[in-house]
Amino acid sequence: MSTQPQTLTAEQPLSASPLALLAAIVLFAAITPTLLMTAPAVAAQLASQWQLGPARIGDLFSTELGAMSLATLPAFWWLKRVDWRRAALLAGTLFIVANLLSIWAQDYGVLLALRFCSALAGGSLMIICLSSAASTANPSRTYGLWVMGQLAVGALGLGILPRLFEHYGLAACYLLLALLMSLCLPLARCFPPGAPLSDSSAAQAPAAPRGKALCGILGILGFYISLSGVWTFIGSIGAKAGISAQASGEWLAVATVMGIVGAGCTSLIGNRLPRRLLLLLGYALLAGSVLLLLGAPTLARFAVAALAFKFTWTFLLPLILACLADLDRSGKLMNASNLVIGGGLAIGPALAGRLIEHSGGFQPLLIGGAGLALLSLALILGCRRPS
Structure with missing residues (x-):
């Protein structure tokens, strides 16, 4: 029999408060899809600064969306085997590094690869947020705040980014994403270590x-x-x-x-x-x-x-x-x-x-x-x- 439930029970006293968990879910889930939520502003900047045509811009955003979705496939393996807090820390670090490297990217192929890595890390964080929200006492309320956070950040981004682009170019967006994730990274320890059900509760909830x-x-x-x-x-x-x-x-x-x-x-x-x-x-x-x-x-x-x-x-x-x-x-x-x-x-x-x-x-x-x-x-x- 797996020893995972006993491990989770032993670590439970180290778990964060419900409010801290809620903050981690909402903030991480709000930051990771920011580029997709602000796509109109970013697409316009890619066209003017990088001289990209509609097809290449579309490919770039399709890569972001596809990588976030594809993060599901490896997660089927690691969700049961890896501490979610360590996974969030690793994914958040990869997200920061990929966005910082995107600032200095000069080639479209390099930028495409970096955006794929960033979105893959973001998709992994989104999975941890979705799975953690399912374990809260009131999932519908948690998911409501989850959606509201994404929309709020998207609306703010659409208002702020065009002004930043005028002065600093596309690098402003990638730097802002890296800074926001760096500020939120300490909250990774607020996630549960894994699936919350113990053996006894699993028996009661088949x-x-x-x-x-x-x-x-x-x-x-x-x-x-x-x-x-x-x-x-x-x-x-x-x-x-x-x-x-x-x-x-x-x-x-x-x-x-x-x-x-x-x-x-x-x-x-x-x-x-x-x-x-x-x-x-x-x-x-x-x-x-x-x-x-x-x-x-x-x-x-x-x-x-x-x-x-x-x-x-x-x-x-x-x-x-x-x-x-x-x-x-x-x-x-x-x-x-x-x-x-x-x-x-x-x-x-x-x-x-x-x-x-x-x-x-x-x-x-x-x-x-x-x-x-x-x-x-x-x-x-x-x-x-x-x-």
Whole structure:
């Protein structure tokens, strides 16, 4: 029999307080995807400073997203064998080194390799954050703060980075990421040493049936395919309806703020209301916001749809992740969700683009997006453990 549970129990007195663990989860998870959250500003700087074309810029961001998702594969091995605190320290150090070296990169191939290493380290940290959040007393609240931290850092980055780029160039972004990670690195000791279940608690909370786990994974995949497909082309939908780029851009910027509000609402509600009720209300509002874009929406209808869409996106995500955490608190399922989220973000726009080209309009995309959201609801409800 493995001695890991005894090791964890012996180290438990050294574990940090719940508040320190929450700070580690939120801060690490906010810093690691910063480059992806500020992609518009970074992409513009890459084009002006490095003279890169759209294809090369796209490849660079695809590499970042792909590496963060691919971090899932080695994690299936080390999650059970390596102390999560040491893994976080190692991943954080690699993240810092890769970003510092990115400052002096002069060749596109070198920059691509360094960004892959940085994102791989960031993806490993994200897995530790997701798995640690599953062990907290109120996972839905923790995941709400997890999402809110990422959105807040992304919004701040989009406001600050363009000004820094004017004076210091792209190096400012990489240096800022390295400095932020250096400040947060001491919090690595606040993570649990590993999966929190001991032998006795594991007996009381048996592993979920594979069918339920599969339903949960497919549910989050459908959720992200639907969201990313619609969100990618929401500006084009507004343009076709005769809404100016400036007006739609302003409302989409406000929608980002609504995303922070949505995640904050989930954190405030926590376990006070039945999760099933919140899922039903959230998914109904999500599907409704997508269908509001049908036809040629007026500016008012477009604005309501965009605000509701972004609000429900971040309102639902913590609830979905909490459902997965209920199925398996060892970290394996949360690790798999990291890969599925990246896959959904990549698949959604590709499918949506082809659907628009073949149909010649946005109606099939919107109806399909709403239908896929409702299918995701059915899968998530189907994966839940009995109360």
